[in-house]
Amino acid sequence: MRVRRLAAWTALPLAVTLGLVACGSGGGSGSGESDPNAAVRIEIAEPQHLVPTNTNETSGSQVLSALFSPLVDYDDANKAFEVAAESVTSSDNKVWTIKLKDGYTFHNGEKVVADNYIDAWNYGAYAPNGQNSSYFFEKIAGYEDLQGETPKAKTLTGLEKVDDLTFTVTLSEPYTEFKTMLGYTAFYPMPKAAFSAPGVLAEGYEQAPIGQGPFKMKGTWQHDAKVEVERYDAFPGEKPKVAGVVFRIYQQQTAAYADVLSDNLDVIKTIPTENLSTAETDLGDRFKQSPASTFQFLSFPTYQKEFSNPDVRKAISMAIDRDEITTAVFKDSQTPARAFVSPVVAGYRENTIGEAGQFDAGKAKSLYQAAGGPSEIQISYNGDGGHKDWVDATCNQLKANLGVNCVGSAEPKFADLLTKLKAKQPVGLFRMGWVMDYPSMENYLGPLYSTNGSSNYYGYSNPEFDKLLAEGSAAPNEEEAIKKYQQAEDLLAEDMPVIPLRFGQNNFGHSTKVTNVEMDLFDRIDLVKIEAVK
């Protein structure tokens, strides 16, 4: 998402140099013992905002993950478990009771109570506050009344305090996986000190956010430079193993990469593409990969006649050699996708698109011709996102395997592509990407393919699919819900409104001065596990 045209210009010469000198660095330093008094330095970009309900990019949420402790977190099987919450329960999946653990305090000494959550969520949902993550609250009853220019209400009717440590959340519709949603940044509490009046954020709160997490702010947010946090000793949860974290702000990841190579920075969260080919030699076992939630796909304007036949769409999918592209173009920094949901969510099954995901040029061509596919294919993409290489590679495969003429067509920015799509202008096939908001199959299916989905730009509409999704949301438990979602995914595999291409991977690295560097599903470094080496 952070696109650097400039970086692209640097890419070639830099790659050439790095290739020429192909250095062998590495070698550990120090005694290897953990140093609880050291601070670690982590690369981020300048956050857009540091208010929980207004932060929806990874840099901001990385900083907030130090300052706040979530209600729930996710285990190795991507199931939610309680952290700051004692329990999250519901008998009907509509009214949820959230009990908080006792003993949590904000960094200014305030005790964490149910009202802190209710105030923060009300603030986030109230449309005139213009919060980026307000849509996370749309499932809560009363959300509609908080929308528009002059909303009817200022608070969500669905949030009710029971006692100091308990509150209930009433949803407008039953939603089985509500607990899973609660791990994201938007659901953090905010202290009384954050508000100057009810519903009005205090000026300056964003410059030094007060949370209830393992770290507290050290000074204020130094824009374009750094955000410093230090260990909060009164934190009742799992204590971090470092004294503090300095989030250093970089504009270009190449600069951060140079700093990690020379131990001037401890963690780089994304290794720049131009350095990927040498990262393994440069960093050795300090080069890390972990699954990410990103999902890249090609979409069809299914409302156009030439793409309305599912067989045409399947044939195109079959004619693409995913493995070759991920290896040749992406240097295995992403993995081939043959399903509509990412492996990071519970309920993921490999290869749900079946035959359509198996590269077979001969079969593809005969299927394509039998279905009467168009002889000209255009693939539209945003030119600022480094997509040209793989789109051209895909086009070449389609040319060779289907015998059609294929051109890649770049729009300057993603916004320009969206404008054309909304106006239903013929753009041919177009690339899209998805990053999950919360680890649930529903988050990969609902917004993208349901008839009224917020990001359904392909005009796909299948009443059966919509029905299965609704049944999944209202299922009595998660297992039942996943079953329904899987059935819905099978319908997608039959219709193929989009072609799954790749799942993302986090490619990160660290210096010789830290160990236990892990990245979670939201592209955040785990700040409780990371250790500094003496």
Place this chain on the structure above:
Amino acid sequence: MFRFILRRLLQMVLAFFGTTLIVYALMFAGQGDPIQALAGERPVTEAQRAYLTEKFHLDQTGVGGFFYRYFDYIKNLVQGDLGESLTGRQIGDILAAAWPVTVKLALIAMTVAVLFGVTAGVLAGIRRASIFDNSTLVLTLLVLGIPTIVLAPLAQYFLGVRWQVFPPTAGSDPDFYALLLPGIVLGSLSLATALRLTRTSVAENLRADYVRTARSKGLVKRRIVGVHVLRNSLIPVVTFLGVELGNLMSGAIITEGVFNIPGVGFNLFRGIRTEDGPLVVGIVSVLVVVYLVSNLVVDVLYAVLDPRIRYE
């Protein structure tokens, strides 16, 4: 002299408003959907869109909308308010944080250019066709031929990462040493140009009549070169350096990016990338002032260097 400066200052006011109008118009015309640009590829909620649209008058489009927004901007500007960037930060604050570091960087680059460029230029001019002259010619051509976009990462990789002579990036609150490498990289292009200019100018002046006269009346060589030739040779160099000072401040986009220096170029780049109109116009407005002032200083310096030049 006083009237000259006054007249120039008045012209500067006009030039300032003219350029802001043009820059504002360009940003306005080139603006696709800044709200979507801000969000990247994430969907933008209706609430967020409505909020930003109202705050920045983004619904005001067309010619009428342009003048409405432009005059709104100018009205605030005259009151000393540069407005807010799309992420809600005061542009005045952004600039206040960014300028000092950029000025430091530009001054280092300038010092490097003057110190080495002019000195080596004078030497090369005096010893025309010597080994020194020829080797500087080759070296400067090499530097002029390599764009900063290549030079900066190369210098960073070899001097910062491989041999660890300099810190690879400067970061926030950089000390002088951390800024030295970016300063040299930034100044190397001006250095090469200043060297070529000085060399040509000195070589030409050495053959001038007044030098022959000075020499024939028995003046020592040091005085001929140090006072007479140098003073006359510096006029083109000063012109160049004056313009270059503006360039160094605005043109540090690449260098500041590579070495992670949160200066003006760093912010300008981000502003352009995220279609942050107010931020770009704010930065460019200040850059215009820098250019105008440095040009004025150059003009005044002419009169100091060459008494024949008078301003009335």
